Amino acid sequence: MSLLRHPVAIVAGSAGLGALLLANLVAIYRGMDLPWLLGVVLVADIVAVGVGVLVAAREVLVAERRIELSEARLEAIIDSAMDAVVTVDAAQNIVVFNRAAEQVFRCPRGEALGGSLERFLPERFRVRHHGHVEHFGRTGVTSRKMGDVMTLWGLRADGEEFPLEAAISQSGEPGRRYYTVILRDITLRKQGEDALRAQQRELRELSARVLEAREEEKTRIARELHDELGQLLTALKMDLAAIREKLTDPDLLEKARAMRALLDQTVASTRRISADLRPLMLDDLGLADAAGWLVQDFARRSGVACDARLAPAEALHAASKNVSTAVYRALQESLTNVARHSGAKRVWVLLEARDGAIHLEVEDDGRGIAPADLAKPRSLGLKGMRERFAYLGGALEIGAATRGGTRLRVRAPMQGKEGETAA
Ligand SMILES: Nc1ncnc2c1ncn2[C@@H]1O[C@H](COP(=O)(O)OP(=O)(O)O)[C@@H](O)[C@H]1O
Ligand SMILES: [Mg+2]
Numbered sequence: 001m002s003l004l005r006h007p008v009a010i011v012a013g014s015a016g017l018g019a020l021l022l023a024n025l026v027a028i029y030r031g032m033d034l035p036w037l038l039g040v041v042l043v044a045d046i047v048a049v050g051v052g053v054l055v056a057a058r059e060v061l062v063a064e065r066r067i068e069l070s071e072a073r074l075e076a077i078i079d080s081a082m083d084a085v086v087t088v089d090a091a092q093n094i095v096v097f098n099r100a101a102e103q104v105f106r107c108p109r110g111e112a113l114g115g116s117l118e119r120f121l122p123e124r125f126r127v128r129h130h131g132h133v134e135h136f137g138r139t140g141v142t143s144r145k146m147g148d149v150m151t152l153w154g155l156r157a158d159g160e161e162f163p164l165e166a167a168i169s170q171s172g173e174p175g176r177r178y179y180t181v182i183l184r185d186i187t188l189r190k191q192g193e194d195a196l197r198a199q200q201r202e203l204r205e206l207s208a209r210v211l212e213a214r215e216e217e218k219t220r221i222a223r224e225l226h227d228e229l230g231q232l233l234t235a236l237k238m239d240l241a242a243i244r245e246k247l248t249d250p251d252l253l254e255k256a257r258a259m260r261a262l263l264d265q266t267v268a269s270t271r272r273i274s275a276d277l278r279p280l281m282l283d284d285l286g287l288a289d290a291a292g293w294l295v296q297d298f299a300r301r302s303g304v305a306c307d308a309r310l311a312p313a314e315a316l317h318a319a320s321k322n323v324s325t326a327v328y329r330a331l332q333e334s335l336t337n338v339a340r341h342s343g344a345k346r347v348w349v350l351l352e353a354r355d356g357a358i359h360l361e362v363e364d365d366g367r368g369i370a371p372a373d374l375a376k377p378r379s380l381g382l383k384g385m386r387e388r389f390a391y392l393g394g395a396l397e398i399g400a401a402t403r404g405g406t407r408l409r410v411r412a413p414m415q416g417k418e419g420e421t422a423a
Contacts, residue, residue: 004055004059016048017048020041020044020045020048023037023040023041023044024041024045027041078096078098079098079099080099081098081100081182082100082184083100083182083183083184084098084100084101084103084104084105084182084183084184084185085097085098085100085101085180085181085182086098086101086112086117086120086180086181086183087178087179087180087181088117088133088178088179088181089176089177089178090137090175090176090177090178092116092117092118092130092133092179093114093115093116093117094112094113094114094115094116094117095113095114095178096180097109097112097113104154104156104162104164104183104185105120105154105155105156105157106156106157106158106160107120107156107157111157118130119155119157120154120155120156120157121153121154121155122153122154122155122161125153132146133168133179136168136170136179137170137177137179141170142169142170142171143167143168143169143170144167144168144169145166145167146166146167146168146181147165147166151163151190152164152165152166152183154183154185162185162187163185163186163187163190164183164184164185164186165183165184165186166181166182166183166184167181167182167183168180168181168182169182204387204390204391205391207384207387207388207391208387208388208391211384211388212322215278215325218277218278219277219278219283221274221277222274222275222277222278222279222280223274223280225270225273225274225277226270226271226274226280229270230267230270230271233263233266233267233270234267236263237260237263237264237267240256240259240260240263241260243256244256244260275293275297279293279294279328281293282324282325282328283321285313286313286316286317286324287313287316287319287324287327287328287351287358288310288311288312288313288315288316288351289313290328291308291310291327291328291331291349291351292308292310294328294331294332294335295308295310295331295335295349298335298339302335302338302339304338304339304344304345304346304347304364305345305346305347306346306347306348306349307346307347307348307349308348308349308350308351309349309350309351309352310349310351311351311352311353315352315353316351316353316358318353318414318415319358319414319415320414320415320416322392322416323358323392323412323413323414323415323416326385326388326389326392326412327351327358327360327410327412329385329388330360330362330385330388330389330396330408330410331349331351331360331362333381333382333385334362334408335347335362336381337381337382337406338362338364338366338406341366341367341369341373342364342366342367342368342405342406343366343367344364344365344366344405345365345366346364346365347362347363347364347365348361348362348363348364349361349362353414356413356414357394357411357412357413357414358410358411358412358414359409359410359411360408360409360410360411361407361408361409361410362407362408363401363402363403363405363406363407363408364401364403364405364406364407365401365403365404365405366405366406367405368400368401368404368405368406369398369399369400369406374398382396382398382408385410389410389411389412392412392413392416392417393412393413393416393417394410394411394412394413394416395410395411396408396409396410396411397409397410
């Protein structure tokens with residue numbers, strides 16, 4: 001605190017000035033009679049004015065020094081900032097350029113100061129940037145993040161472009177406005193993100209290929225079981241019938257009847273195994289019929305009541321083979337989950353075509369699913385489905401159903417969108 005603002009100094013100064021004023025008044029009225037008083041007052045006035053001037057000059061010096069110190073402190077803070085700090089005036093000429101800015105833009109401060117900000121912007125953004133800053137000045141908002149919707153780009157002195165993240169703030173009054181941009185070079189982060197995204201895409205492609213290969217293998221085995229084994233069994237049945245014609249021994253006849261029953265069972269098992277592997281119906285009749293069959297078969301085998309609303313076959317015809325298979329497998333997996341995990345009494349299935357996409361919903365009234373269930377390391381059913389639909393450009397959601405159980409929702413564009421992730 002300045003010595004002048006000390007209470008004792010204020011009281012003493014005021015008292016001194018009061019006394020001097022009084023002495024002056026007395027000197028004016030009695031000056032003719034007391035000439036010595038005139039002399040003393042004159043000297044006191046001169047001394048007072050001199051002291052006043054000295055004190056004022058000292059105060060100005062102290063204030064200037066204080067401003068200098070605070071500017072130096074601010075500069076040191078700005079210079080030690082990890083982020084680049086660039087301040088421009090209303091004409092967008094640079095007035096502050098900290099050390100981080102020197103590094104980011106690869107340009108010494110002396111070269112940047114006083115110059116236009118434009119040299120640090122790629123040419124294609126210059127006009128737009130100028131407009132944006134002026135618009136920001138007019139809004140009166142004091143600060144905001146820049147480039148919310150898109151990546152911002154800067155230009156280093158050596159001509160290299162780089163992605164950045166920035167916030168802008170303004171200060172000063174209209175006409176003498178300053179804009180300060182605090183920015184960060186995000187090249188490394190962007191490279192990391194791009195690499196991660198590429199890796200995710202590769203993994204997704206790999207998992208889709210693995211699923212596809214598995215599906216093909218299953219189809220091949222299903223066909224062989226159905227066609228080859230089916231035909232052989234039919235031939236056996238015909239041979240057995242021919243032999244039975246010739247048999248007269250009641251024991252042998254009984255044996256032949258048992259053999260026929262066994263053969264019928266084998267045919268039924270073969271059909272079931274083949275259908276579980278891959279319902280040839282899916283290839284021959286399409287998704288709607290195959291889904292209908294799956295729901296009926298599930299209801300019969302599990303005893304869970306099923307309410308199914310399935311789109312007519314024509315509505316789903318446009319679906320590609322991959323999409324049909326994925327939706328069919330999603331239905332199969334969710335019904336299996338209902339039977340294995342939910343303890344539900346009833347399940348609702350909705351399969352429809354809407355806005356060029358297939359939508360499947362499977363809802364149950366069972367015990368519901370907890371977020372931790374989805375993270376079980378050994379459970380791959382739902383994770384696999386999520387990847388599969390993301391790969392097809394669709395999406396999968398799983399959560400609480402309105403009726404209390406679990407609801408699974410799946411969406412996939414009819415033709416799929418291979419390799420693209422869902423938004
Ligand atoms: N309909 C459902 N009701 C209750 N819990 C479910 C349901 N579907 C899945 N879950 C839970 O989510 C977990 C993960 O399911 P999933 O990925 O299909 O793997 P898995 O069936 O092999 O366990 C299951 O273990 C189960 O705890
Ligand atoms: Mg499962």
